[in-house]
Amino acid sequence: MSINTVAISGNVTADPEVKYTASGTAITTFSVAVTRAHKDKQTNEWKNEVSYIEVKAFGQLAEKIVRRYSKGNGVVVSGEIRQERWETQEGAKRSRIVVMANKVEDAEWQPRENSQPAKPQYQQPQAQRQQPIQPRQQDDRPFPEVEIEDEQIPF
Numbered sequence: 001m002s003i004n005t006v007a008i009s010g011n012v013t014a015d016p017e018v019k020y021t022a023s024g025t026a027i028t029t030f031s032v033a034v035t036r037a038h039k040d041k042q043t044n045e046w047k048n049e050v051s052y053i054e055v056k057a058f059g060q061l062a063e064k065i066v067r068r069y070s071k072g073n074g075v076v077v078s079g080e081i082r083q084e085r086w087e088t089q090e091g092a093k094r095s096r097i098v099v100m101a102n103k104v105e106d107a108e109w110q111p112r113e114n115s116q117p118a119k120p121q122y123q124q125p126q127a128q129r130q131q132p133i134q135p136r137q138q139d140d141r142p143f144p145e146v147e148i149e150d151e152q153i154p155f
Contacts, residue, residue, distance in 0.1 A: 006078070006079060007076065007077065008034050008076070009032075009034070009075065009076045009077070010034035011075070012030055012031070012071055012072065013052060014030065016029075016030040016069055018066040025059055026066075028056070028057050028065050029054060030054075031054055031055065032055055032077060033051075033052055033053075034052075034053055035050050036049045053099055054098045055077050055079070055101050056099070056100055057101040061102070064104070065101075073106070074107030075104055075105065076104070076107050077099055079100045079101040079103070081097060081098075083096070083097055084098060
């Protein structure tokens, strides 16, 4: 069994346009700019890394997207990953990954011009602060010690 579910949030990069199949089904393809903030290890500064994700939608959802969203709007897209494959006129094989949307909603935030990424601001409540945890004494467990840097933790 495999699971193919994805959710992304970001900004629409251009006004979505609708096209129709011969049978009258609406199709829209648009791109969502997804920004990831990360700390540069060399400069110790926060930087943005942007990925542009192609999204496709069909039927009533496609028509809703074209009516409701335009360039710059914040959206949350839920759907599944699909790999589209084709061959060029010269015979070269090509493929790309797209998100096939089954739900698109307004994001609860709106972008700010030239905004800087927010730095994580978690602080443990004063009452719960403790002394640093002391390392455990060596025991006969089969698992080795692993060093992980904060930047490697995805949350």
